[in-house]
Amino acid sequence: MEITIRRATADDAGTLTSIAFASKAVWGYDELFMEQCRKELTITTRYIQSCEVYAAMLREQIVGFYGMTVAAPDGVLDYLFVSPNLLKKGIGRRLWDHLLQIARARQVKTISIAADPNAEYFYRALGAKRVGEIPSGSIPGRFIPLLTFIT
Structure with missing residues (x-):
């Protein structure tokens, strides 16, 4: 499977949002949970234009993406999602490796x-x-793992 990675464009926002929702839903979350995550999982054109957002392409189709906010020496991985039908095919790893290349080029030392x-x-x-837990941005009272990666 030949995957290429390209910078996302504003026109990709809807597709990226659809992939984020579909990928998150793989974990069996119910409809209410997913609705509560809508804002957090919506990829805006503004976000694409202001952050490091890259799409994994299979032929001409977007099959995954990541988004990272950079304020060197720190970076925050905001999104990394792969289309559910292509999970466990190495696309997530390819996106991660690309993210590390971009992070290093932007002098990011630590990724949260x-x-x-x-x-x-x-x-x-x-x-x-893992360095702790933080409150979910979408679900009141829910805590999620906080991890760091040293580039």
């Missing part, structure tokens, strides 16, 4: 990751370390 609890293992397998 507020991870879905179901994705924590993925990030830890890549070398991220």
Whole structure:
């Protein structure tokens, strides 16, 4: 499977949002939970234009993406999602490796990751370390893992 990665454009916002929702729903969250996450999972054109947002492409189709906010020497991984039908095919890893290249080029030394609890293992397998928990941006009373990665 030949995956290429390109910078996302404002025109990609709807597709990226759809992938984020579909990928998050893989974990079996109910409709109410997903609705509460709507704002947090919506990728805006403003976000794409102001942050490091890259899309994984299979032929001409976006099949995953990441978004990172950079304020060197710190970065925040805001999003990393892969289309559910292509999970466990190495696309997430390809996106992560690309993210690290961009982070290093922008002099990012530490990447913070507020991870879905179901994705924590993925990030830890890549070398991220859990440093605590933070409140969910969408669900009152819910706490999610906070991880860091030293580039």
